[in-house]
Structure formats: structure tokens, C-alpha cells
Amino acid sequence: MTHLRRDDGFDGRGDAFYEQLVAAHRGLTDAASGALNARLVLLLANHVGDAAVVAETIAAARRGLDSGGTGNEQEL
């Protein structure tokens, strides 16, 4: 079974990817940025296709968000 990959899939070009992603949002309102992210998720999930990988991705992305926070709060 294929698993969600954890290693660097950008082959050392991660900084360029990140720059491209931030640039894609430039000039958008917060709502439009949310819409862009939603479309990106749908397109990339379709490209991945594999239902098990998509399920694993959703679980990994959701981790820490259930308390209603962003996952970046300080734990007290």
C-alpha cells in the first residue's frame, strides 16, 4: 500500500515552491485566498487519486485542530 510521503518531494527546490505559492495569493482578499486554497486542495487530491493516501493526508492535516485552535497555540 502506498503511504503519504514524508520526505522532501521538492528535490531541494522547496523554497521556490513556497515562493510560488505565496505569490499565487498576492492581491487576493482573505475570502478569495480561502477559495484558492480550496481549489488547490481539490486539484491536488484528484491528482493523487489514491483514496488511502488522501485519507492519511486529511488525518495528518487535521491533527491538533480539533480543539478549535490552529494547532499553533501554546499548550498550557
Add this chain to the structure above:
Amino acid sequence: MATYQYRHYPYRTPPELAGTTPARPPVIIVGAGPVGLAAAIDLAKQGIGSVILDDNDVVSVGSRAICWAKRTLEIFDRLGVGERMVAKGVTWQVGRVYHRDRELYRFDLLPGGGHHRPAFINLQQYYVEEYLVDRVEDFPQLIDLRWKHKLAGVEQSATGVVATVETPDGEYRLDADWLIAADGAKSSVRSLLGLAFEGRTFEEKFLIVDVRIAADYPRDRRFWFQPSFDPGQSVLIHRQPDDVFRIDFQLGWDADAEAERQPESAMARVRQVVGAGVNCEYEWCSVYTFRCARLERFVHGRVLFAGDSAHVVSPFGARGGNGGIQDVDNLCWKLAQVVRGEATAGFLASYDRERIHGADENILNSSRTTTFMTPKTVVERQLRDGVLALAPDFAFARGLVNSGRLSKPCDLLGFPGFVADDAAGAGALRPGMPCEDAPVAGADGRAGWLLDHLGTDPVALVFVANRREAAEIADSVAACGIARLTVLAVTERFQGDLPLPELVDADGLVRARYGGAPGVTYLIRPDQHVLGRWRAWNPSALGVAWRVCLGSAKA
């Protein structure tokens, strides 16, 4: 500052105003910062004289640059100041990155051994400048360092430049063939020439504090995103000599710079970092915003820009001073060729090309870091925080965490003037790349380093198996037709008595790094970059490569 005594260097009335006969220097250098001082030394090593003008009479007030990269140290070695810098500096190569209180990862900048110089040292800019000034004093016949001489005007013609200089004794005019503008980010030469300096300002304020802490703190670079102990966005700590620590606080764009700059409020922040019980003393602090900008061209007729006058970057990545020293390394031997009449002025276009490439690489990397560190919108913050949240579990996300991509030597692969690779596959070092160091022993058996034998003049490095091969090569060196060429023979085991200077590669690291089978030949530029390489010694090919490099032959 408690740990550093500033010395006021003496002002002297220049010959132009004292009534004695002034000599016309080949080169005027404006600015006695790290770049101007290094340029004067590099030119002097080429036998070329200069007058340095500086409007001040002390070294850098407050430290500013502290991180000096391996490539800079190698250039400093070539200039004869590397040892002193490394002896005083704090050597480090491990960086740790935290999110809140959790360590996300650590990086090791120089995992492989067999290099003389470490990945980085931390050394305050005032020490770097002081040691360079001391080295300048070794060349009294060639370098005339003039403190409290402010450049106020510059004119140029096809044959030279005339600078107008203000001193405590009044104004004078100074003629020269060339002028190097090393007068920093606020360059007067740039404004006098009316040149645009365009780029991007980052809307963020940083408080930068140097403190003395007697406790034994780690020497690793430590960076926190959203630290639990400070209200700001990030904190960076570096250790420097004299138990001085540099702490950078990311304050946010709305911070009140004037209030934050007060030593009491800066120290209140510092105490949150180091803990209340730790004894620490204030040294220096300042508040900065940063921008990335560069001149469109660095060569303007007989005026040549180098260092911060030509380009500025944000400091995360330590690319400002390190980039400026690489400018010097690239420029000075080329200017020396032109001054000696061995190349035409058109050769300096290669400086423009190669160092604009270097500046763009530095600007690209430091802009990306700044984007990551200073998210500007809700979604940018979400993306950034998403990366930080995934980093503990996902290697790819750790790769995206960006607290600075630290200065690396710039390579010139595929640039004009480098010849085609005639030894492809021989090793990783291709034409356009800076040479890699490795341990070698000289003919006297003394252990040393390869890079100490390369540079300032062109060098051919030839791998030889025995005395007969070395003798054949020695007989045909003149056929290369390269002025001041040094040919070095690399051997596996000590041969002795070779007709060429011998470097013994007992550990095999030169062979491994240079793909050195017998006969393999590297031609190396005076700035320690591989100009070309061949599978066999070929004097006429070496000669053509050198002339192509100088622009006097076609590739």
C-alpha cells in the same frame, strides 16, 4: 562598549594640501569598510597601489556583520588575514530551529572533513575591520589609507577619474585611473552619479542587541519562531568572541523604534531570553528595517561598485558582507590585468556579469527568508504556520522552514569565459566552480592546505605519477604563454626533486575531489575558480583558455 576599545586612527594632511608632490595612484577606493580594505590588500598583492578615502576615523561602530562564511575565510587567507580572524572568532556549524519551545530540527553546515576552514565563524565587524587595517599597514609603499577624507565629488573621462575630497584642512582633487566605490549602502558615489538603487523594502522591524553573558551558553546558532519567552515573531541568538551574544528580535512593523532602541527596554527583552538569574551586560543595540536592492550595473566606465554600494540584502543568511568580499575576490585580479595592460577594460564586463549573478542569488535567498519570517496576510500566516505545524512529522516541511539560507560560495557554471569541460566525469568540480580545499603536504613534508597554494596569480594543477611526467610538463610550461603562471604537481606519494613545486596528496582527498588521475590538469583563476580542466596536460589548450577568459581570444 565594554569589550571593545575604539582607536581613533590619525588624520594626516594629504600631500595634495601639504605642498609636497603627490603621486597619481592607479586606483582610488572610497570607503574603509570590509570591502574597501580587502580590495586595497588584494590589489597590493597584485603589486597595484591605491589610495583609500574614508570619511570617518574608526572601524565599524557597533558590530553589524558577525557571521563570516567559509568562502570569505578562504579569501581572507589569500589576503593573509584568515588565521587571525579564525583564531579570534567563534567557530560554529550547527544551527537549531525551534517553534515555540520545541526543537524542529538542526542542521550541520559542514559534515565532511578535510577542509581547512569551518562553515562559519562569528566575529564582530569591528575586529574584522581592525585586522584588515593592520594588514593594510603591511603595504606602506602601495596603500595610502586616508582617514577623515570624505569624497564630495567625482568626474570621469575616457582616461581617468577625478575625485573631490573634503578634509579638516580643506578640499583637494585627486586623479586616478580607476575608482572603486566601496562606500556602503548609502553610497555617495552612487548618488553623485545619479544611479537608481531599486528593490524591495520589507515591512518589518528588528531589534538587534549585543550583550555580554558570562555564563557558558552554547555556540550553535539558535532560532525560535514564535518564542514562548518573547512577544515578537522570532528570536535569533549567536555567540561571538569576548562572551558577547547577538540577539535579534523580530518586533513587527508597528513597533515603536525609538522606544525599543532604549537600552533599558532592550535589556528587559534580553532578560526574558536568558533568564532573570543570568548576569548580562549591555554592549550595543539598534533597530533596523531591511531591504533588498541592487544597482542595474556595477561597472560604470572607470567607476566600479563593490559591496553594499552595489547591493544590499536582509541579514538572515549573512549574505551582505560575505557577498561583498566575493565581489573583491572577483574584481581585483581582473582590474590588475587591465591596469597592467594584459586585458582591455572590456574584460571588466565579466565582473559585472558574474557578481550581478552573485547579488541576484543573495537577493533571491534573503527575500525568500524574509517572506517566510514576515507573513503579511492571513493566508501567508496560515501557510507559514502550517509548515511549522507539519515540520515535526514531515521532512519536506522541515525543508520549507526558512530562518535564513546561509551564504554559500557562488558558482559560475555556464558563464562565458569558462571553457568547455574536457574532463567531464573526472570529479564534481566543473569549470566555473570555486576550488575545493583538501589537505596536502609541501615538498618539505609540512602539512598544509591546497587552497593556500592557489590564487592571486593563475595556477595549473597537474596530477603526475612520476618525475618523468613532471619533467615533460616543466619543459613545456612556457608554451602556455600565460604570464605569471604557476604549475603545481600533485603526487600520491612524495617524489622529491621534481622540477615543479610538489604537493603530496597523502590522504587522497585532492584526487577524490578533483578526479585526479595522472595527467588531469586544472587551470585555476586568481580567484580560485576552476577556469577549465583537461584529461591530459595540454599547454596550447591552457593558453587558449586563459586568453578566452581575458577576452583576447574567441572560445
